[in-house]
Amino acid sequence: MSDTLIGFAYGGVTLFLMFAGVPIAFALGATAVLFMLFFMPTSSLDTVTQNVYEEMASITLLSIPLFILKGVAIGRSRAGQDLYSALHVWLGRVPGGLGVANVLACGVFAAMAGSSPATCSAIGGAGIPEMRKFGYSPGLAAGIIAAGGTLGILLPPSITMILYAVAAQVSLGRLFLAGVGPGLLLLTLFAAYAVYKYSAEARQEKVAANASAAARRPLLAFTFREKMGALPRILPFVILLIGVMIALYGGYATPSETAGLGAVLALLLIAMIYGIWTPRELRPILSATLRESTMLMLIIGMSLLFSYVMSYLHISQSAAMWMVSLHLSRWLLLAGILMIVVVLGFFLPPVSIILMIAPIILPPLKADGFDLIWFGVVMTIVMEMGLIHPPVGLNIFVIKSIAPDIRLRELVFGILPFVVLMLLAVVMLCVWPEIVTWLPKAVMG
Amino acid sequence: MDVSEAGEAATVVRWANRALARINAVMTTLGMCALVAASLVLTHSVITRYVLGYATDWQDTIAVFCLVGAVFLSSAHVQSIGGHIAIEALAEILPPRINRIRRVMVLWCSFAFCAFFAWKSWTLTYEAWTEGYRLASSFSPPLSIPYFMMSVGMTLLTVQIFLQAIARRPPPPALEAPTRPVGNV
Numbered sequence: 001m002s003d004t005l006i007g008f009a010y011g012g013v014t015l016f017l018m019f020a021g022v023p024i025a026f027a028l029g030a031t032a033v034l035f036m037l038f039f040m041p042t043s044s045l046d047t048v049t050q051n052v053y054e055e056m057a058s059i060t061l062l063s064i065p066l067f068i069l070k071g072v073a074i075g076r077s078r079a080g081q082d083l084y085s086a087l088h089v090w091l092g093r094v095p096g097g098l099g100v101a102n103v104l105a106c107g108v109f110a111a112m113a114g115s116s117p118a119t120c121s122a123i124g125g126a127g128i129p130e131m132r133k134f135g136y137s138p139g140l141a142a143g144i145i146a147a148g149g150t151l152g153i154l155l156p157p158s159i160t161m162i163l164y165a166v167a168a169q170v171s172l173g174r175l176f177l178a179g180v181g182p183g184l185l186l187l188t189l190f191a192a193y194a195v196y197k198y199s200a201e202a203r204q205e206k207v208a209a210n211a212s213a214a215a216r217r218p219l220l221a222f223t224f225r226e227k228m229g230a231l232p233r234i235l236p237f238v239i240l241l242i243g244v245m246i247a248l249y250g251g252y253a254t255p256s257e258t259a260g261l262g263a264v265l266a267l268l269l270i271a272m273i274y275g276i277w278t279p280r281e282l283r284p285i286l287s288a289t290l291r292e293s294t295m296l297m298l299i300i301g302m303s304l305l306f307s308y309v310m311s312y313l314h315i316s317q318s319a320a321m322w323m324v325s326l327h328l329s330r331w332l333l334l335a336g337i338l339m340i341v342v343v344l345g346f347f348l349p350p351v352s353i354i355l356m357i358a359p360i361i362l363p364p365l366k367a368d369g370f371d372l373i374w375f376g377v378v379m380t381i382v383m384e385m386g387l388i389h390p391p392v393g394l395n396i397f398v399i400k401s402i403a404p405d406i407r408l409r410e411l412v413f414g415i416l417p418f419v420v421l422m423l424l425a426v427v428m429l430c431v432w433p434e435i436v437t438w439l440p441k442a443v444m445g
Numbered sequence: 446m447d448v449s450e451a452g453e454a455a456t457v458v459r460w461a462n463r464a465l466a467r468i469n470a471v472m473t474t475l476g477m478c479a480l481v482a483a484s485l486v487l488t489h490s491v492i493t494r495y496v497l498g499y500a501t502d503w504q505d506t507i508a509v510f511c512l513v514g515a516v517f518l519s520s521a522h523v524q525s526i527g528g529h530i531a532i533e534a535l536a537e538i539l540p541p542r543i544n545r546i547r548r549v550m551v552l553w554c555s556f557a558f559c560a561f562f563a564w565k566s567w568t569l570t571y572e573a574w575t576e577g578y579r580l581a582s583s584f585s586p587p588l589s590i591p592y593f594m595m596s597v598g599m600t601l602l603t604v605q606i607f608l609q610a611i612a613r614r615p616p617p618p619a620l621e622a623p624t625r626p627v628g629n630v
Contacts, residue, residue, distance in 0.1 A: 019534060019535060020535065020547060020550070020551060021531050021536065021551045022531060022551050023529035023530060024530055024531060025529055026554070026558050026559065027531075030554065030557070033558065033561060048562065049562060049565040049566045049569045049592075050569055053513070056516075059505045059509055062512040062513070065483075065515065066483060066484055069484065247491065252491060252494075257488070257490055257491050259484075259487065260486070260487025260491075260508065261487065261491055263484040264485065267484075286477035286480055290476050291522075291523050291526070291528045293480075293512075294476075294515075294516050294517075295529055295530060297512075297516040298516070298520060299530075348532075349530065
């Protein structure tokens with residue numbers, strides 16, 4: 001049987017098992033074991049568990065549960081609401097400032113929690129009702145939160161990026177820094193759109209029903225005292241963010257130690273500020289962390305076994321050679337690969353996408369002269385789009401659960417402009433790659 | 446199988462489910478402790494290096510062991526609450542009867558894989574124990590420790606899936622793809 005046929009069979013069996021509903025981790029592992037049985041020496045079956053353990057027992061990969069712990073600890077406290085309220089006070093007088101406050105709160109929270117759904121839930125829970133109260137259309141309010149939440153996988157420390165760094169064998173520190181510029185770019189684009197759309201909606205309303213619209217969209221005036229009083233609410237987040245970044249980039253801690261330190265700091269903060277410290281209060285946090293980590297780490301372990309078998313059977317090498325033999329222009333190749341990522345994003349979580357396709361797509365991209373750190377960031381933004389566009393769009397479901405009265409149609413149409421903005425950001429990163437590469441070079445040389 | 450035999454079998458399954466739920470609760474608590482321990486150990490590593498001024502090399506290994514243990518030992522509990530995500534697109538298209546058969550087939554397929562993995566984990570643990578495999582570092586703890594946790598975890602997971610399959614009761618679909626909990630993943 002040729003490599004190509006084996007490759008098609010491998011892909012076919014994987015898709016069959018996944019679409020039949022076998023949990024992703026077991027589907028990947030079962031396919032790998034099945035093909036080891038038929039196409040590899042029998043002795044290879046004896047090393048299955050050792051392979052999985054050795055791939056998983058990387059301290060970099062195992063920092064993921066600790067980053068999740070930090071995110072869940074922050075996400076389950078009142079931190080999101082406090083952060084949002086403080087930004088609200090400072091930006092209340094700016095037209096569209098409430099939208100901007102929500103976007104910024106999403107960005108800061110995402111950087112702390114590292115999770116899109118947690119960000120949507122924590123900021124959106126308070127932000128969406130507040131925005132609607134002040135005249136934002138339901139679609140715009142939902143779009144702001146859904147799009148802001150996606151920053152969780154772009155801003156450091158991002159779990160998606162940890163996996164990409166392992167799969168592409170690039171520096172995790174550089175990759176984290178590379179996400180900052182594009183993250184700020186997306187924050188700016190989202191905030192600018194929120195201001196523009198809010199103003200457009202206000203104008204339309206004014207035309208339709210003069211005075212009443214003006215009354216529904218008041219600018220909020222907070223006193224200087226109130227503004228200063230809101231600052232201590234942001235301070236803990238600033239300490240956590242800066243503390244983790246200093247530990248990582250000041251050379252004090254490795255990424256895994258940073259994860260441990262971040263988790264301890266987060267637990268200390270919620271104990272001191274919100275009084276969450278008893279075993280009974282901590283149990284739901286640890287239980288949710290364990291659930292998410294176990295699910296994720298088993299997918300990662302089996303994805304690595306899946307990739308190992310794919311490589312042993314020359315499937316990834318053949319697919320990569322085939323892509324190179326097409327002699328596509330570098331931008332066409334990039335567009336094709338990003339399309340594949342978008343389609344896979346309809347069904348699969350980013351972790352599986354990265355580990356399954358990295359061995360296939362990275363060699364041709366490298367051969368065409370693409371910087372793999374730059375590509376990692378672009379790919380992450382494209383996967384972020386998968387979080388907010390149908391048919392799956394995880395963040396859509398999170399928003400639907402916190403604001404069930406917003407109709408799905410309104411929600412999707414409210415979110416679509418943000419998908420376009422993300423596409424625009426990808427184009428901007430292609431034209432000006434320095435947005436990605438400047439910061440890592442400036443900090444790490 | 447007559448009525449009394451069926452009744453006895455149902456009692457055994459109920460007893461097994463209850464016993465496994467208790468074991469899972471213990472394993473989950475151990476996993477939670479391991480998570481906190483790993484965080485503390487890594488924080489200790491930073492503090493000893495930069496505050497107390499000496500470096501040690503055992504922290505990474507202990508953290509890895511804790512986290513491997515946490516992940517595998519809690520995998521059966523995660524299965525019991527439907528936490529291992531799957532693509533459930535077909536569930537909405539297929540007629541209910543066919544869908545029921547599909548879900549049971551999925552469980553048996555998952556069982557076959559996990560049983561194989563558990564079996565191979567135990568053989569690896571036995572080999573590591575009898576041959577005295579150790580990690581290649583100055584700390585060099587026995588590798589049979591993490592292998593043992595992997596074996597226990599995968600065995601519990603296999604038993605959990607088996608009980609769900611014979612009861613024809615798939616895990617609750619709480620965390621299927623549309624509501625998968627990990628966006629950052």
